[in-house]
Every structure is written in C-alpha cells, then in structure tokens.
Amino acid sequence: MEALELYTVDDRADLYTEELKLNLGPQHPSTHGVLRVELKMDGEIITASRADIGYLHRCAEKIGENVSYLQFTPYTDRMDYLAACNNELAWSLTVEKLLGVEAPERAQWLRVIVCELNRIASHLIAFGTYGIDMGANTPFFYAFREREAIMALLERPSGGRMLYNYVRPGGVAHDIDEAWLPDVLAFCDEFERRWAEYNQILTTNRIFIGRTANVGVLPREMALAWGCTGPVLRGSGVKWDLRRDVPYLWPYEELEFDVPVGEGTHGTLGDCWDRYWVRMREMMESVRIIRQACQRVPSGDFMDKNLLRQYKTPLKPPRGEAYLRCENPRGELGFYVVSEGGTSPIRCRARGPSFCNLSVLDALLPGCMIADGVAIIGSLDIVLGEVDR
C-alpha cells in the first residue's frame, strides 16, 4: 500500500494551511483495538484517510486448516471476541451442514438464547465505548454493569466468562441448570429498565445527537455496494437480517421480532446516530426473542448422541464443501469449509462483518473533522480481532 501524498507549498496557489499527516493508532484510545488510520489533515478537517489493518493477524483461518473441526471452535471465539457464542454458532452450523446432521431441538433453543444474550452483551460494549468516544464516560460503566450480569449468566452453563466454547458442532457443550431460565427472564426484566436509563443519559442527549446526527452518512446504495452488513447496513435503511430472511436456525422462524432499521430521525438516513439507534433497538428485540425462547425450551438431549460418540476420534466429514452465514451482532459472519474427508478441512475461510464494514471507513472519513472521524469509527463498531483474524 502506498503512503498518502501530502501537498507541498507550491501545489496550490490560493491561501491554505499546510497539510499534516496524522497517525491515528495503532495505540490510540478510540480506534477500538490495534487499528491504524493514516490521516491527511487540513487543520481539523480530514482530507484523506487510509486504514491500515493487520496488527492482530493470528492466521486464524490457516490454523483452521491444521486443527480438527472441533478444535477450531475455540479459535472462532477469539475472532470476534465480544460475540463468542455467535462465532461458535456460525462455525458449528457450517460443520453440521458439512456432516449433514442437525442438533437436537433443545440445543437449538439454547443456542438461540445464548446467542441473543451475547448479542446484547456485544451491543452493550458498542454503546458504552461509543459514549467514551463522544467524551461521556459514565454510560460505559452502566453498560458494563449489565454486561457483567450477562457474563455471569453465560458462565453458568459454559464455565467461561468471555470466550465460552459452548456452542459446538452437534449441539451445545453442557446442559443448563434448573434455575438458569428463570434467571435469564429476571435479567430481561431488569435490563428493560436499564435500557430506558441508557436512553436518558446518552441517546436523547442534545450534545450526543449534535455529535452523531448528519455525521458519517452512509447512503443506502453505498452500504449495499460496499458489502456492509448488520447494524451498519440496517442503519442505512436496508431491512436485511439473516435471522428473518434466511433463518439459519429454525427457531427463528417461529419467533416474533422486528428488524429495526435507521429512519434518519435526527438528520440524514444512514448517519452515525441511526447506526447507534439500530443497535439500541436490537437489544430490545433480543430481549423479546429471549423471552419467547425461554418459554419454548423443550426437554431432551442437548447434544447429538451419534456425534458425541464420534468426538472420541476426530470428526471426518465426507468430501464436500459448505458455506453458511449467520447474523452476528456486527453483521454477517460466514464460514466456507472444504473437506476432503480428512480430520481437518483443507480450506477454511471466514467472511467477517467487521472486516467488510471497516472498508467503508476510507470513503466516509474525508471531509470530516477529526472528532467526527472518531464518531464514525465508533459507529461502525469494529472488533479488530475479527478484522485481522
């Protein structure tokens, strides 16, 4: 990649201030990880930008080609580490598709619950850190209070607090305890009250609206053309959610929920505020889903018995390939796996939502102020673990 060219004094005849190259990151408070953005600045205005990724590259996909199908599950946790369950789900479903098996009914419903809980936890981080990006520190602590409750809930069946390794090919790793479902429902009631608090402190704040409305406008066509997914796409007014449109888990077909889209409430459609508000409303939709799902969890196996027997030796899916995508908190996560009948895939690829959403950054930044740049990076809600993989 080429470095950005700066104007020198003779390039422009009219009055201007000298341009400045500014390195935003990789060690910077608001790049959400080790993202480096090379900015060309004219005073406070960004004139060009180039996102430089790869600081967290861990060869996750290549590792997938060297370990067994089951062993790769914890590696997917570490891609988008804020939504570990959702990553595991995408991987497990892909492997199941390759094997031609389906998890038992109880496992399906449990997967819905843990994934939606994890979606709330992930959106809470997006909400909290967005507040910090805007200079409001307090919402972050409120968000972490509720995230803590979710982590405690997910710890009970899985044993992990952040990286669960819970959803596995064939079902889920462990059964839930007796009191788990009532506790999840109690959390939902509590969370609804807290959610109203978040809106009081941040969403409806005039300064916050002033900082995010009409900033980083991503028009509908552009969002589609650049392959944006998830809240970034829906913030631009495209009603596309895999849970509704391509249900990858059949329970989603039987659940009632809305797909919130941006409406341009405080300005242009597809601005930072719309993306933010889509995430906020998605949390409430997740609560709705969890409430319904908790009523429907049947008794029975939580893991496919045949597959469990096979776990003693590494899984050997038949020759073939499979691609499956899931609606992660950040967008569509897809896994492409090719098997030649061995114990590990010969090709393993991931289509990451953060990676694709990040690609619009260079197109959105020019013309903004540096403070808007921070707002835009925050509103794309990227996780560098998954961008770099």
Next chain:
Amino acid sequence: MEALIGFFTAQLHVGPTLALSLAYAVCIGSLLGFVTVYAMFAIWMERKVAAHMQVRFGPMETGGWHGWAQSLADAVKLLFKEDLIPRDANKVMFWMAPAVVFCGVFAGFVAIPFAVGVQIADVNLGVFFIIAIASVEVVGVIMAGWASNSKYALFGAVREAAQVVSYEVPAGVALLVPVIITGSLRLGDINGWQEAHGWLVLRNPFVIVAALIYFIASLAGCKRAPFDLPEAESELVSGFHTEYSGMRFSFFFLEEYASMFVSSLLVATLFFGGWTLPFINVSAMPVPVGIVVLLAKTFFFIFVQMWLRWTLPRLRVDQVMALGYKYLLPWGFVCVVGTAIFESQGWRWLPV
C-alpha cells in the same frame, strides 16, 4: 497584607523593606500550600464524585477512610517519576510551559477576598485582574503544545488557544453585569454591596442569565467537559500534555483544578453573595465563618463542574465556537443592556 507588614515591623523590629519581603513570603507560601492541599482534595473529590455516578466506589484503600490519602500517594508517585523530555522537544519551552501555566492561575489567587480583610492584595480592578492574569495560561499551553514536537499536542494547543480566547469574551461581558450594578471592579466592594442589597442573582432576570453565561464560559476556560477539547482523550490522546509526565504533568493538573477554583469562586462571589448568607449577618461573626461560607459555595460550583463532566458528552470544535460566538456572546450583550436599563430605571424583579 498590611496587617502582616505591621505585625513584622512592630514585633520583629525590622525595616519596612524586610517586613514587606517577609509578608510576601508568608502570603505566597500559605497560598501555595492552600492551592496544593485544595487541588489534592479536589482531585480526590472528583474521583469520588465520578465513581459514585458510575456505580463504583473510587479509591477506598489508601489512607484508610475512603481512600483519603490517594491524592497524596499520587503526588509522591509523580514526584519520584523519571523526568522525561522527548528527544526532539524544544527543551527550554518544554521546561517552562508548566511553570507559565501554573503561575498564571496562581497569580489570580492573590486578588481573591476569602472573607472581610482576608485578601493578599486588595486590587481595585480585582475582577479585571483575575480574568486577565488567568488568560496567561493560554500562552503556557501553546508553549507546551509547540515544544512537545507532537502532532496531538499541537492540535490540543491550537484548540485551547482558539477556545479560551473565544470564551474570554462572553465571560468578560457577563462579568460586566455585576460591575454595572455595583459600580465597582473591586471584589471586596462587590461582596460588600451584596451584603447590603442582597445577592446579585436576585437583582433582575438578566443577572441569572449572565451568571449562567459566565459559568458556561468558565467551563470552557478551565477546559472542563463538555469543552475539554484541548485534552480530548478519545481524539487527541491527552492533547497538549500528551508528552508530559511526572511533576511537569502534575502542574498542568494542578492548574486545571486551581482554575476551577478561581472560576467557581468568582461565580460565588460575583453572583451568589460571596461570604454573605441570606437572613444571617455573617460579617458580625468571626472571620472563619465567612471563609467557610464562601468555600462551601465555591465547592458547590466545583461539584457542578464535576457533575457536568461525568454526565455530558463532548462538543465538537465547530460547535464549541458556534456556542461561544452565536449564543453566549449575543446573550451576554443582551444581559448587559438589559441590566443597564433595569438599573437606570430603578426596576426590581423581586422585592428584595
């Protein structure tokens, strides 16, 4: 001051020059002590206020009771930190900047009347002196930003310069309102006037607006949220003091809290009656009562500043400028004109 000189001349039998020098030394030493202790307390208070707003406890261990010695421990740590100057920094300016910044604010303390007669220099242009000397701070900040040889520091310094210079104007205009009513720039006189005629905020509606304008403008002047752009953490890492550490950094910190104190004290003195209380004749009581009343009011406004900081998001540069020039400044002029009309007609808003 005069009392001290008299004391030294009479008790120690020294000449007038030596007496003056001694008096200066005592005054400045005690002020320095006061500012340092106050800053430590305010930093501890800020951490506690922030923590309790954020469902935390804040410092709880150091010193035993609610971590009261946390700031003391931090100060000791900062004192012993390695003295780092970036290789390509302009060493002299880098070294001088914290001193310039601190001196500007510290000089303002000289003219503050803490109670009747408790004042180092009874400057007859007190209001003017304090806002003038406090703006010396900008020079130090620009020096720091420039000398650091860091782009983030430079951004912070330029923002600070633009912001503070812009907000001095509405702040100065708003301060004219009490001056018009009382007819004096001497802080002691303004306080005495309020003792006789009641708090200035109750005088007419324009004074309330002027107090609000001054408070908002002083937030910007102290670089406090939502106007903390010069040190905006999520944008500029730490702004103009990005490259500073150890004792030099702590001087910027000290300066921020000291200027918070000065601006809060000005709000209390000029608009909220200073050391006076309604229905109670504080002047008839011992001097410490007046000091306590004034400090209580000051700390209330410091608390409001902290409250705002931990509640509000930060404005953008253009929004800060727009707020200053499009809203605060015109409304400041409206307040001046309105107050002038009220005063010339002898109108009162409330029967006080």
